[in-house]
Every structure is written in structure tokens, then in C-alpha cells.
Amino acid sequence: MLRIRNLEAGYGKLRVLKNISMHVDAGEIVAIIGANGAGKTTLLSTIAGLIRATSGEIRFLSEDITRLPAPKIPARGCVMVPEGRQVFAPMTVADNLILGGHALPREQKKELDRLLAHQYELFPILEKRKTQLAGTLSGGEQQMLAMGRALMSRPSLVMMDEPSTGLAPLIVRDIFQIIVRLRNEGNTVLLVEQNAKAALAIADRGYVMETGKVIIQGPAEDLLANSDVQRAYLGREKLEE
Ligand code: ATP
Numbered sequence: 389m390l391r392i393r394n395l396e397a398g399y400g401k402l403r404v405l406k407n408i409s410m411h412v413d414a415g416e417i418v419a420i421i422g423a424n425g426a427g428k429t430t431l432l433s434t435i436a437g438l439i440r441a442t443s444g445e446i447r448f449l450s451e452d453i454t455r456l457p458a459p460k461i462p463a464r465g466c467v468m469v470p471e472g473r474q475v476f477a478p479m480t481v482a483d484n485l486i487l488g489g490h491a492l493p494r495e496q497k498k499e500l501d502r503l504l505a506h507q508y509e510l511f512p513i514l515e516k517r518k519t520q521l522a523g524t525l526s527g528g529e530q531q532m533l534a535m536g537r538a539l540m541s542r543p544s545l546v547m548m549d550e551p552s553t554g555l556a557p558l559i560v561r562d563i564f565q566i567i568v569r570l571r572n573e574g575n576t577v578l579l580v581e582q583n584a585k586a587a588l589a590i591a592d593r594g595y596v597m598e599t600g601k602v603i604i605q606g607p608a609e610d611l612l613a614n615s616d617v618q619r620a621y622l623g624r625e626k627l628e629e
Pocket of ligand 1: 399402404422423424425426427428429430431582
């Protein structure tokens with residue numbers, strides 16, 4: 389579904405992504421883990437067209453999207469749930485969701501009601517709060533709204549940037565269970581997380597990034613068992629809980 393080859397990108401003279409190659413197959417959850425500043429958000433932003441690659445290639449569903457401007461990418465079926473949710477605070481929950489459907493092709497717009505009902509089934513709390521302003525939701529509810537908004541365009545690939553940030557452990561568990569359900573319903577998820585243990589526990593495969601490079605990759609269970617990954621990103625004692 390997504391194939392990245394030798395990707396380089398950054399900010400002005402600052403080179404952040406260095407020769408990144410990776411792929412995501414249909415139906416997978418792929419986790420990207422790494423410390424603060426490793427370049428995870430920069431990678432998602434480059435795939436989303438918000439940052440221009442300086443070299444390399446991004447292919448999505450066989451199309452070269454490396455130079456495609458950001459507004460064109462969601463309609464191709466690649467959406468991002470941004471870090472910090474970024475819901476439209478002065479709008480209602482329902483209007484935030486409906487806005488997420490703007491990337492649907494015109495012939496599918498008549499399905500908006502059905503898609504809205506599907507999000508309410510996936511996130512029952514959003515139905516309860518549908519007339520409430522998004523800015524008044526809790527952090528966990530805002531994360532669900534940001535996910536529901538992204539799913540309204542029936543994407544082939546959902547990229548999630550740090551969905552667990554700032555959430556209580558029980559809420560994180562709910563969010564991760566929903567990500568598993570999305571995968572089980574046939575969605576494909578590229579998940580960026582600092583919470584490496586939780587991300588690898590639900591992922592099929594993972595990539596570890598350090599200073600703009602992929603340093604380790606493999607099946608999630610191999611990464612969980614890898615002593616370097618345990619030492620640097622999981623904390624051995626936590627694994628033994
Ligand atoms: P975090 O988990 O803290 O978000 P990250 O792995 O997502 O970390 P990035 O946010 O991609 O890392 O940052 C990678 C590098 O790029 C850092 O050195 C950061 O300071 C730099 N950077 C990020 N955004 C910008 C920007 N808008 N302008 C200049 N440099 C930036």
C-alpha cells in the first residue's frame with residue numbers, strides 16, 4: 389500500500405530524515421517508535437505532503453505521491469490523525485465529523501449519513517456528545533473525534549501521530565483497542581508512538597527510528613524481544629511487570 393524508498397526531508401538546511409526506506413502492506417498495523425526528535429512526525433508530515441521531500445520516493449497504492457501537494461493526498465485515501473488531535477474547537481462534534489467527509493469523492497458524498505452512523509457505532513461517546521462543541525471534550529474524546537473525522541473519508545491508510553499523548557492509561561487502552569478493531573475491520577494503520585510497549589503490543593511490524601534513520605525493523609514480537617529495543621525504548625523492568 390505504501391512504499392518509501394531512500395526518503396530525505398527536513399526543514400530548510402536541517403536534514404531530518406536520512407535515507408528512510410519502509411513499507412506498509414494492506415491490513416497491517418505498522419508502528420514507528422523512537423525517542424523525542426527522532427523524526428517520526430517529520431516522516432508522517434512528509435508522507436502527507438506537508439513537507440517536501442528533498443530526495444527519495446513515496447508510492448501510495450502504486451502512485452508516486454512524492455511531489456503531490458498536501459490537499460490532494462486525503463482524496464487518494466491517505467489521511468493523518470495529527471499529534472495533539474487538532475479538532476475544530478468552536479464546531480460541534482457532528483460538524484467535525486462531517487468535515488472529515490469532505491475528501492470523499494463526489495459520488496460517495498451521499499454515504500455521509502451512513503459513515504456518520506458508523507463513527508457513532510465505533511465511538512458511542514461521540515454520539516452522546518454530538519451537539520457539544522469539540523473544544524469542550526476531554527482529551528480522550530478529542531482523540532476519538534480526530535480518529536472518527538479521519539475515518540469519515542473511508543481512507544485506505546490511516547496515519548496516527550502519538551494518539552496516546554497526554555491520556556490516562558485506561559483511555560490509552562481504549563484507544564489502542566479501537567485501533568485493533570480498525571485493523572480487524574480491514575483498515576491499515578501507520579502508528580507513530582513514543583509509548584513503544586503499547587504500540588508494539590498491537591502492531592504487526594515495527595520500525596525503530598533514531599536521529600532520522602531506521603535503525604531496527606521487523607515483526608513487532610521480534611522488536612519486543614530485542615534486547616536493544618528493550619533497553620532503549622521499553623524499560624526492562626516494565627516488561628517484567
Ligand atoms: P516527538 O516525539 O518529540 O514529536 P519526533 O520523532 O516526532 O519527536 P520530529 O518532531 O519529527 O521528531 O522532529 C525531528 C527533528 O526536526 C527535531 O530535531 C526537531 O527539532 C526538528 N523539527 C521539527 N519540526 C521542525 C520545524 N517546524 N522547524 C525546524 N525544525 C523542526
